[in-house]
Amino acid sequence: MTSRGRFDWLIAIAMTCALLTGRVEDARADGVEPEAAAALKRMTSHLGSLQSFSMQTASTLEVVLNSGQKIQFTAAARNVVRRPDRLWSERVGDVISQTFYYNGRTLTIFNPADGYYATVSAPGNIDAMLDFARDTLDVIAPAGDLIASDAYERLMMDATSGFVVGKSVVDGVRCDHLAFRAGAVDWQIWIEEGARPLPRKYVITTLDVAQAPQFELVISNWDTGATPADRVFEFTPPAGARSVEFLPASGGQR
């Protein structure tokens, strides 16, 4: 028993050393495996080269209650993008419904249920608009990072490690599964295998919040041949709709 126990223990140490050695070497090489970086770059380059496209998304957002209990919210959305300066997104659900319009000049959020909408001037391209929406309006599109023209740089900004997990299947589509770490955020992405390297799933884990809540996005129904007309991105207030303002982003100095 004693010798057997010690033997197991030695094996455990040996295996740990092997694992650690591998990881230490990775860390020396910037922590991001070249294969993982290349696969991500392939996706962002491909998506960045598409002038217009549409897709559907299903998201799950976890919030953590004071008790430590985690609660998930799910939502589905249809999205249309036309580079460099058009974006439309409609979230539908039993509880909420909200439509987002960006026409290159203004950004509008509209709640069809109660008729409230807010329109503000916005920067002239999708990248700058996403930053503006996040920093000035507190309107955050987690997957906006994926569609930005500099998506690779955004995603990899603070990456400390990255590796190819392996092959996976999302919604019946074979994918390459990658995992990265950046500061207090771990994230994973599933990229369609083959000639059409599109993101199929995206998971973000936030480590410095109690219980490490996650955001998950599954992307389906990619249409990369879509040629949406201008009117898709124009908001026309329906009769009875009421215009309200955006409050300044809280804190002011963020």
Place this chain on the structure above:
Amino acid sequence: MTTLPKYLVGGALLVALLGAEVSPRSTLPLRWMPEALAVVGAPLTPASYAGVARRTTRRTVAVAGSVAAAEQADAEKAAAAQQSATAQQQSATAQQQSATAQQQSATAQQQAAAAQPKSAAPPAAAGQALPIGTVVTALPPGCTQTQVGGVQYSHCGADYYRAAFQGSNLVYVTAQP
């Protein structure tokens, strides 16, 4: 407790293009929630994490959705947010070290969240108006709609509220018509 999902309905208003909003920085509209159920946190994106980390103040969603907390004065709200932001900064730093530290982080955040309702002002006495600019995620009962200068207000007791978007959530702000 059994009606928790109803309290959380407002939280589903978190919205943004391409998916749910991930905004630990803005108020989650968890209506009429018992204080014990205050939301501690929600995920960040890699890019928004990077952006937030570079800023000096990282806010949390340590938001008390109870009526009392919703009615707290802005100054106190800011002070509480500051406290909890500080706690989270510390916890975030500590967390990076080890799993043990992460546990502390959780504790620190829960303390921060727990501390906030205590610093909330007592609910305004009946008939006494709230400070202008107070943001609530749900209107109190018994409001009437009124138009002043083309702007729609909800008149509730001594207060007038106008609707606004805070992030992508619809909120109500006390105003002077």
